[in-house]
Ligand SMILES: Nc1ncnc2c1ncn2[C@@H]1O[C@H](COP(=O)(O)OP(=O)(O)OP(=O)(O)O)[C@@H](O)[C@H]1O
């Protein structure tokens with residue numbers, strides 16, 4: 126990997142909320158090589174949006190430093206803004222303009238010629254499957270359409286650095302896959318991308334490196350495979366029919382899993398990490414049947430953000446925001 130293209134060092138950001146002080150960033154550091162995808166993975170309130178806002182010059186941190194391609198973010202916000210594209214939870218589209226007009230406006234703001242700007246707007250409308258929405262005002266758009274027009278806006282000028290704050294939240298599965306493809310092709314063309322997500326699977330699909338964020342800090346880093354290894358690869362999950370058979374089921378499961386068994390919120394679902402999920406599931410099912418344990422459900426699954434958090438912090442994902 127090359128040297129850092131996006132670099133943040135020891136960022137601290139606090140907010141005053143009434144009488145309380147909220148520490149949104151608590152010494153967050155990042156280093157992203159050029160042409161790679163960095164994911165910030167974390168639950169609600171972890172500090173993802175705050176990080177993106179600092180790096181895109183929307184807010185200033187209390188302390189710490191940040192550079193993009195060697196340019197100081199806090200000292201040269203104008204230069205930074207010309208290098209980046211942003212799409213996010215706060216991004217502004219003009220409600221009274223049509224989809225097409227919004228994209229054209231961005232192009233003109235970035236000094237494309239009228240012809241170039243219109244051509245690019247049309248291209249993006251095709252790319253994001255917004256053809257029917259092109260001539261309608263944004264006010265009447267569905268959540269997913271808004272998301273897509275906002276994303277398209279970030280791509281108008283092919284910036285070398287792209288910040289995407291939860292780009293696929295609220296998208297249907299087809300749009301999500303389409304967006305993944307767009308991101309992959311941009312990166313193949315040399316764009317550096319920093320995106321935030323609450324989905325381990327998404328980070329794994331897209332990112333070269335994943336920083337797991339909790340309470341304003343990076344608590345773990347690595348590729349998707351490295352993080353999954355950390356939390357023990359695949360899982361076997363069973364749900365018993367009768368609550369009074371949970372302990373019997375736990376005993377059976379304990380003989381076959383390679384780590385701690387966790388209990389779901391419904392008290393009757395048990396999950397354990399395993400090396401070979403398919404094989405283990407077969408054996409577990411046979412043993413459970415032999416023990417007379419009745420099941421409602423059984424299966425294998427991949428680790429989620431919840432599993433990562435449980436492993437790294439010893440506690441479940443807590444929703445900070447009411
Ligand atoms: N303008 C603000 N005023 C007060 N507190 C804020 C403000 N913005 C963010 N916070 C707080 O800072 C913390 C980090 O928020 P942030 O928006 O960065 O989290 P996030 O990881 O983006 O969460 P989400 O997944 O919900 O988007 C939270 O506790 C949040 O409540």
Ligand SMILES: [Mg+2]
Nearest residue numbers: 173174175214
């Ligand atoms: Mg956010």
